[in-house]
Amino acid sequence: MAIKRYHYARDVEEALSLLLAYEGRGALVAGGVDVARGLPGEIEGLIDITAAGLSGISREGGRLVVGATATLEGIRTSREVKAYMGGFLSEVMGHVATLSLRNMATLGGAVVSAHPWADIPTALIALGAEAVWRNEERTERAPVEELYARPFRAIFRRAVLTEIRFPAWDGAFAFEKLSRNAGDIALINCACGLGLDAEGKIAWARVAVGATPYRAARLAAVEELLAGEVPSEALWEEAGHRAAVEARVGDDMRASAEWRRAVIPVIVRRALERTAREVKGDA
Ligand SMILES: Cc1cc2nc3c(=O)[nH]c(=O)nc-3n(C[C@H](O)[C@H](O)[C@H](O)COP(=O)(O)OP(=O)(O)OC[C@H]3O[C@@H](n4cnc5c(N)ncnc54)[C@H](O)[C@@H]3O)c2cc1C
Structure with missing residues (x-):
């Protein structure tokens, strides 16, 4: 350098x-x-860009808007973030690295670096978060999930990510991470969201698994399996097993593909159980 x-x-x-x-x-x-x-x-x-006026955190109705240079610890402790989706995002930030690192690292940096082993992309993809950026011609926006399907590193060589926008959901989310110790990066992680209809059936479901060791992806077959069903222990069990079949897993220095496939049912079931308790209001 x-x-x-x-x-x-x-x-x-x-x-x-x-x-x-x-x-x-x-x-x-x-x-x-x-x-x-x-x-x-x-x-x-x-x-x-830390003094470029991009560190604000605000609510717009039920939505949450986080500036690209908001620090992870600033997000974790923000009143606005704690009030959004039962503090889900605040909880996720609490799983990221250590306090000293969270005091420096920003949400924008996490989105652009997009480490496959990271927790933040998993949560953002499950939440349907939208990235907003400025390039030479205009302001552009896209769901983070879609952004990652594009050549995003090339995009940000000629653009500034300005904010991340989080939609309002009628439901709840939960996050689970397995790592060797509290400050370590994930061996596997999972973010789930559920909403219920008037009859108590699942109106919508979002399930993303990350650090597989590939970057987080939603599991459409699991979301489809859950939608329209009545929440139950047996359903979480079935969803966990389907997730293990659907997720793309691999070996890396931290864990084997075999181990990851074996723990996915556990981590998905735990996340769904917690989400269901949260959405019913008995968390
Ligand atoms: C030791 C360690 C442990 C970690 N543990 C975890 C963990 O447990 N969970 C987890 O999810 N993550 C973890 N991370 C990842 C961490 O969240 C990211 O590294 C961090 O958020 C990067 O943010 P930054 O502001 O420091 O980025 P920077 O280092 O400043 O930038 C990173 C990249 O993004 C570009 N960039 C930054 N901001 C913008 C912008 N606004 N627009 C366009 N491009 C931009 C830069 O040019 C650079 O290419 C860990 C990282 C480290 C080093």
């Missing part, structure tokens, strides 16, 4: 114009947690 210049952008326009002026030889820096671990050799200029 041969960094020649470090800029402090005062707003999104300045950050974007600096980024574009470097023509691929510049990079944005937010918390710097991943940037400090290494950058491509051609990067000459870093553009710090």
Whole structure:
């Protein structure tokens, strides 16, 4: 790495114009947690966006809007975040790394880095969160799930992620993570959401599994299995087993594909049980 210049952008326009002026030889820096671990050799200029006015957290009706440079600890402790979906996102942030890291790392950095082993993409995909970014021509937006199906790293070489928008859901979400210790990264993680109709049947279901060790993905077959059913222990059991069949798992230095397939039924069942308790209001 041969960094020649470090800029402090005062707003999104300045950050974007600096980024574009470097023509691929510049990079944005937010918390710097991943940037400090290494950058491509051609990067000459870093553009710090922590004072670019992107750290706000607000509610818009039932929706939640989090600025790209809001820190993970700022999100975890935010009153607005605690009031959104029963504090689900606050709980997820509590599972991420350590306090010192959460004080630096930002939500935008987590979305752009998109580590396959991370917890945040799993939660964002389950929640149907939407990314908003500014490029040379316009403001663009897309669900995070869709963004990850695009060449998103190339997009953010010429764009600034400005905020993440979280929709309002009539229901509840829960998150589960298995790791070797509290501060460690996931061996596997899972985020589930459920909503009930007037008869107490499942109106909608969202199930995402991550750190498989591939980036989080929703399990459509499991969501379909749950929709229209009456919540029960047997249903969570069946959903867990279907999840183990549907999820794409692999080996890495942390766990084997075999181990991951064996624990998916457990982690999905636990997440669904907790979500159901939450949605019925007896959590
Ligand atoms: C030791 C360690 C443990 C971790 N544990 C966990 C864990 O348990 N769970 C989990 O989910 N995650 C975990 N993470 C991942 C962590 O959440 C991310 O590394 C962190 O959020 C990155 O944020 P940052 O602000 O530091 O990003 P930076 O390092 O500043 O940036 C990361 C990348 O994103 C780009 N970027 C940053 N902001 C923007 C923006 N607004 N627009 C466009 N591009 C942008 C940068 O140019 C860079 O390419 C861990 C990371 C480390 C290093």
